[in-house]
Amino acid sequence: MGAPALRLRGVRKWFGSVSALEDVHFDAHAGEVHAIVGDNGAGKSTTIKIVAGVHRADEGEVLVNGGEPRHVRSAADAQEHGIAVVHQDLALVECLDIAHNMALGTLPRKFGFVLDRRRMEREAAKVLRDLKVRVGDVRTPVGLLSGGQRQVVAVARAVRMDKPIMLLDEPTAALGVQETAQVGEIIDELRASGKAVVLVSHDLDFVFSHADRVTVLRLGRTVGTRLVADVGREEVVGLITGAIAPDQVHDGEVA
Amino acid sequence: MTVTAKPRDPLAEHGGERTGVVAKVLVRQETTLVLVVLAVGLFAWSRSSLFLSPDNLTAILRNSVIYFVMACGAALLVIGGGLDFSAGAVFTLGALSTCALLVEGVPWPLAVLAGMAACCAVGAVNFVVVTSLHVPPIIATLGTFYVLTGVDNLVTGGSDVLPLPAGFQRIAQGSVLGVPNDVLIAVAVGVLFWFLLERTRFGVNVRALGGNRQAAVANGLRVFRLDLALYVIAAATAGLAGIVYSAQVGAGQVTAGGTSTTLNAITAVLIGGVSLMGGMGGVQGVAVGAVLLSLIDNALVLTNIPPQYNSIVIGAILVCAVAVDHLRRARIYRKR
Ligand SMILES: Nc1ncnc2c1ncn2[C@@H]1O[C@H](COP(=O)(O)OP(=O)(O)OP(=O)(O)O)[C@@H](O)[C@H]1O
Ligand SMILES: [Mg+2]
Numbered sequence: 326m327g328a329p330a331l332r333l334r335g336v337r338k339w340f341g342s343v344s345a346l347e348d349v350h351f352d353a354h355a356g357e358v359h360a361i362v363g364d365n366g367a368g369k370s371t372t373i374k375i376v377a378g379v380h381r382a383d384e385g386e387v388l389v390n391g392g393e394p395r396h397v398r399s400a401a402d403a404q405e406h407g408i409a410v411v412h413q414d415l416a417l418v419e420c421l422d423i424a425h426n427m428a429l430g431t432l433p434r435k436f437g438f439v440l441d442r443r444r445m446e447r448e449a450a451k452v453l454r455d456l457k458v459r460v461g462d463v464r465t466p467v468g469l470l471s472g473g474q475r476q477v478v479a480v481a482r483a484v485r486m487d488k489p490i491m492l493l494d495e496p497t498a499a500l501g502v503q504e505t506a507q508v509g510e511i512i513d514e515l516r517a518s519g520k521a522v523v524l525v526s527h528d529l530d531f532v533f534s535h536a537d538r539v540t541v542l543r544l545g546r547t548v549g550t551r552l553v554a555d556v557g558r559e560e561v562v563g564l565i566t567g568a569i570a571p572d573q574v575h576d577g578e579v580a
Numbered sequence: 581m582t583v584t585a586k587p588r589d590p591l592a593e594h595g596g597e598r599t600g601v602v603a604k605v606l607v608r609q610e611t612t613l614v615l616v617v618l619a620v621g622l623f624a625w626s627r628s629s630l631f632l633s634p635d636n637l638t639a640i641l642r643n644s645v646i647y648f649v650m651a652c653g654a655a656l657l658v659i660g661g662g663l664d665f666s667a668g669a670v671f672t673l674g675a676l677s678t679c680a681l682l683v684e685g686v687p688w689p690l691a692v693l694a695g696m697a698a699c700c701a702v703g704a705v706n707f708v709v710v711t712s713l714h715v716p717p718i719i720a721t722l723g724t725f726y727v728l729t730g731v732d733n734l735v736t737g738g739s740d741v742l743p744l745p746a747g748f749q750r751i752a753q754g755s756v757l758g759v760p761n762d763v764l765i766a767v768a769v770g771v772l773f774w775f776l777l778e779r780t781r782f783g784v785n786v787r788a789l790g791g792n793r794q795a796a797v798a799n800g801l802r803v804f805r806l807d808l809a810l811y812v813i814a815a816a817t818a819g820l821a822g823i824v825y826s827a828q829v830g831a832g833q834v835t836a837g838g839t840s841t842t843l844n845a846i847t848a849v850l851i852g853g854v855s856l857m858g859g860m861g862g863v864q865g866v867a868v869g870a871v872l873l874s875l876i877d878n879a880l881v882l883t884n885i886p887p888q889y890n891s892i893v894i895g896a897i898l899v900c901a902v903a904v905d906h907l908r909r910a911r912i913y914r915k916r
Contacts (some may be wrong), residue, residue, distance in 0.1 A: 379798055416798035420791040420859035421784070429788055430799040432781045440781055457891035 328391025330409075330521035331376065331490050333452040336385035337506035338371055338545075345371045347545040349385070351536075355489065358512055360532040360553070363542035363565055369525045370413050372542070373494045376523075377410040378403030389490070400444045404430065413495045413525070415479040419468035423460060424449040426467050427482045452485040456511055458504075472499035480508055484515070491515055495526045509535050529558060541565055548572065589814070610853060612904065613868045616897065617875060624879035631882055638760065642752075642828070643872035644765040646821050648867055650841070652773040653817030655866045658849055660810045661790035661858035665721040666706060667818040668842030669728035672834065673698045673818025676732055679741035679832025688748040696819050702728060703815025707808045725842065733834060741832030749761035752827035762824055769817065774863040786810065790858025818845070847894060848873055851901045855909070872897070 329352035338346040346368045348353045353359040361369050373561035375379045376387055378397035388396070389406050397403050403410070410416075417426050424442075425432075427449040433441040449463040458481065460474045467475060476499045483491055493512070499503050505528075515522050526532050532539055533553060540550040541564040549564050563569030624631040650667055657664055678695030682688060702724060709720040752762040777783040789796045789806050796803055798887030826832050854861030873894065880890050 350754075350838055377798070378800075399800060399802070400798055401802065404800050410798070412798050414794070416795040418788045418791040418795050418859065421787060425788075429784070429795075430801060432784055434781055438780055440779055440784060 327354075329353060329388075330390055331523065332388040332391070333372070333376070334386040334388070336372065336375060336382045338368075338375060338380060338383055345545055346375075346382075346546065349542065349545070351540040351548050351550055351552045353490070353523050355521045356516060356519045357537040358516050358524055358535055360528070360536035360539040361523060361525045361542060362527070362532060362539055362561065367542040367565075368545040369542055370494055371545075373492050373523070373525060374408065376403065376492060377408060377412070378494060379412075379567075403504065404486070404488070407489045408492065409483040409486040409490070410492045410496060411476075411479045411483045411496050413498070415475055417467045417475055417479060420466060422464045422466050423438070423470075423478055424463040426478060427463075427485055431441075431486070439519075444483060448485065449481075451479050456481055456484060456507075456572065458507060473501060473504055476500055477504065484511065488520075490521045490523070492523045492525075494499075495527065496524070497526065497528060499571070505531065529561065533558070543567055543571070546571065606611070610868055611863060613851065613853070613872065613901075617868060617872050620872070620875050620879050624760050624875075624882055627883040631879070636878065639876045640871070640874050642760055643877060644870045645762045646825050646828075647823060647844055647848045647873050648766050648870035650818050650821040650845040651852065651866045651870055652855070652863060653814040654845045655849045655852065655854045655861060655863065656773060656777065656786060657810045657814040657844075657879055658856060659790045659858060659861055660786040662710070662792055662807065662810055662814070663717040663721065663846075663856075664703075664706065664811065664818070665718060665813045665842055665846075666702065666724035666728060667721075667845045668837040668839055669725045669732060670699050670702050670815050670818040671822035671825070671837035671841050672732045673702065673728055673837075674822035675735055675826040675836050676741060676822075676832045676834065678737075678823050679744060679826050682748055683741055684742050685713075688745060688751070691748070692751075693822055695823055699815045699819025699822075700812045700848065703812035704808065705887055706815065707811040711804060711810070725839075729838070732837075736832075736834050738834055740834065742830075744826065744830055744832070749827050749830050752824050753830075762828060765820075765824060769820070770863055770867055777863060782806075787859050790860075792859070802824060802913050818875050819880055821845075842874060847898050850905075851897060853901070853905065855905050856902070859908075869901075883898045 331353040334350050346541040349368065351359065351361070351373050361372065363369055371380065374383045378400040381397070389408070397406065418429065421429070424446045427443045433444045433448070433464070435441040446463050453460060453463070458477045460470060460477055467478060470478065476496060480493070480496050483493070489492055497508050500508060509531065512522055512524065524536060536553050538550060539553055539556065539561060541548050541561060543565065551560070560569060564571070593738045621631070630636055650671065654664055654667060673696045677698045678691045681691035681694055686694070706721050706724055707714050709723070710717050750761065751765070756764060777786065785796070785801050785806055788799070788801060789803055793803065822837060825836055848869040849866055850856065851872060852861065852865035852867070854866060876890060876893055880887065
């Protein structure tokens with residue numbers, strides 16, 4: 326297997342005196358879905374936000390495509406490094422419509438400075454159509470959407486960015502059965518198109534049916550990474566709860 | 581001075597479909613506002629035949645220019661999630677620094693630019709205090725207001741700056757094809773701000789910043805740059821208003837700005853339907869808000885109602901406007 330699309334090594338993060346991450350490491354590969362699971366507060370979202378450029382790691386390395394350690398100072402930097410994110414809190418602006426939200430950060434322009442609203446709306450509608458999701462007119466303010474619809478918009482936005490690395494933080498938390506299946510399909514397609522997908526989820530069924538590998542975080546540490554094909558639910562649950570002792574691996578190549 | 585193009589407040593176009601006629605009216609705060617303007621106008625007209633005279637209407641419009649120019653920058657800032665209480669003192673700074681240079685014989689275009697530059701510098705200071713020192717905008721800019729008011733007074737020794745060259749006074753007192761120059765300035769500023777807000781990436785980013793700052797950060801917007809631009813722009817329009825006012829009255833007055841000027845700008849913004857919560861509102865509403873303020877000034881004078889009633893009326897309208905804003909938000913946005 327070649328260089329991982331995304332590699333984290335010994336990542337630590339404090340918020341003031343609170344230690345959110347103690348030692349997080351995992352490798353995510355192109356064409357694979359890499360799940361991250363763990364209890365509430367285990368540090369999953371913090372890990373995602375560090376890779377996404379929202380937070381900065383205090384220690385450790387984040388490497389993209391086997392390159393030099395990245396120095397991301399902002400979410401814009403992360404985008405330039407080929408990373409698209411669906412945040413757990415969705416990061417949508419309620420007073421803007423779906424099309425604006427989907428293009429935020431990369432709004433299309435004409436004549437150099439005029440917002441190209443037509444193109445923006447056309448692109449947004451096309452992405453939603455391609456994903457076969459229904460959230461209504463792209464001019465609907467996100468504030469009017471239900472929680473599930475918002476989640477779909479957030480996923481669609483990340484898909485629209487078409488980056489080689491996709492981070493999805495609980496993309497199905499607010500979704501019904503049908504929408505969850507739909508997002509599952511989207512994830513399968515992303516994998517098929519060669520992207521490295523990092524999927525945070527509490528839904529172990531969802532993880533087992535869509536992920537290739539799973540990394541378990543506990544109290545801000547990576548306690549183990551397994552191939553989904555080789556592991557049973559009990560073992561994953563054991564790692565999550567601490568009933569099973571963490572792996573004693575530090576040099577990197579786990580699983 | 582209202583801009584004519586079709587408004588693109590997303591709420592305006594979609595709220596109504598869901599919530600019926602009442603909300604439709606509430607949603608377009610400008611509609612309600614225009615009704616209030618008409619009501620005040622009718623009242624004044626019924627009490628005084630002078631009200632509808634061309635001279636009086638022109639006076640109302642010219643008076644509103646000052647409110648409107650200031651309110652444009654203030655509105656952009658509030659839409660972007662900020663607030664500027666220093667506007668009244670920046671107004672005076674713009675007026676005094678420009679007039680001081682004019683008295684020294686500096687050509688007026690240069691003097692105006694220098695006055696605006698001084699104001700922009702104050703805006704940058706506001707930005708630094710708010711973002712680097714983490715002082716909430718209302719406190720930071722209030723601090724700037726007091727410091728700057730002191731400086732304004734110290735530097736001039738409390739006396740007006742006179743006399744101003746005719747060329748400068750023409751900025752406000754001349755006219756083109758019968759339209760007063762100061763009104764033209766307001767139209768130009770209004771069109772510029774409408775365009776910025778509704779038709780550029782910057783405008784959308786400002787709405788995103790004010791609507792949900794965390795989301796703006798997560799989406800890679802350069803929020804510090806936006807903040808800086810907003811505080812500088814707010815200060816620039818406050819300064820410009822002060823300069824135009826000096827040209828109107830033909831003197832740099834130490835008492836020109838002040839608390840009431842700050843409050844008038846913010847009032848025009850809020851009455852105009854810009855939400856203090858950020859993200860929502862537009863230049864059209866602010867224009868009507870500015871005209872309304874000026875109209876109330878005028879109507880009370882014409883109808884011999886004591887000036888104390890001015891603040892009572894404006895206070896009542898302000899509270900109503902903000903209550904309506906809250907109402908329409910509550911009706912239109914689901915709680916998550
Ligand atoms: N901005 C912050 N400031 C202070 N502490 C924070 C911040 N963000 C996260 N934390 C802390 O870091 C720890 C990890 O939080 P994180 O959100 O990463 O957990 P999580 O695994 O995503 O949990 P959940 O399953 O509930 O989403 C928690 O103890 C949390 O309180
Ligand atoms: Mg989380």
